[in-house]
Amino acid sequence: MFCGPFTESLLKKAQDKGLISINIVDIRDFTQDKHKTADDTPYGGGPGMVLKPEPVFRAIRSLSPSKSTRIILTTPAGKRLDQTMAAKLAEEKHLVVLCGHYEGIDERIREQFVTDEISIGDYVLTGGELPAMIIAECVCRLIPGVVKEEESLQRESFNNGLLDFPCYTRPEEFEGQRVPKDLLSGNHALIDRFRRKQMLKRTLFDRPEMLASADLTGEDRVILREILGE
Numbered sequence: 001m002f003c004g005p006f007t008e009s010l011l012k013k014a015q016d017k018g019l020i021s022i023n024i025v026d027i028r029d030f031t032q033d034k035h036k037t038a039d040d041t042p043y044g045g046g047p048g049m050v051l052k053p054e055p056v057f058r059a060i061r062s063l064s065p066s067k068s069t070r071i072i073l074t075t076p077a078g079k080r081l082d083q084t085m086a087a088k089l090a091e092e093k094h095l096v097v098l099c100g101h102y103e104g105i106d107e108r109i110r111e112q113f114v115t116d117e118i119s120i121g122d123y124v125l126t127g128g129e130l131p132a133m134i135i136a137e138c139v140c141r142l143i144p145g146v147v148k149e150e151e152s153l154q155r156e157s158f159n160n161g162l163l164d165f166p167c168y169t170r171p172e173e174f175e176g177q178r179v180p181k182d183l184l185s186g187n188h189a190l191i192d193r194f195r196r197k198q199m200l201k202r203t204l205f206d207r208p209e210m211l212a213s214a215d216l217t218g219e220d221r222v223i224l225r226e227i228l229g230e
């Protein structure tokens, strides 16, 4: 499952440049029976299979985590992943992401190793592989040098909790739709105000709850009143 996201594009280039290293560990390689059994039925009964402790303990120990290594379990019950969390994780030297199993993992694994539980959203997937790839992608792109345009990262952090503004490129007119005239004006103050207004407008209409925690300036409030008046 991890081939593709980790062997293409941004993450591939970052690995080639030696900026990050991604190590995929197959828990079944740490089983000791001929069927490579990594899960078993739950004590107490019930449906589904539970990830066994022995191979997971061995797999995690094979990574030689230090006392400060964060060991993340992907689970819909975890703390919701957001940009602030990704930025904190990007400061870590070594992260271990343990892909949860949809029916459960033996509780002793969580107690022994897990430092963080992360959910990628309020919905249930069958396994933690996709969440692990999403965590890796959004954390790795924040590591200096991984994304070429440093400026685009800066722009994201300067958005202070607002949705981004719309972008346009040539041609000036396409199928009757024109690029907004402020963007063609060459007047940077006008362009900045146009973009800020679009950010506020999009956030107000699409994600109004984000406005409550956004870092708004006095001018932003003036623009918001202008939007509401339109």
Ligand code: ADE
Pocket (backbone or CB within 6 Å): 074, 075, 076, 100, 102, 118, 119, 120, 121, 122, 123, 124, 125, 126, 127, 128, 131
């Ligand atoms: N495993 C299953 N669903 C998940 C979710 N939404 N986030 C993280 N891990 C999961």
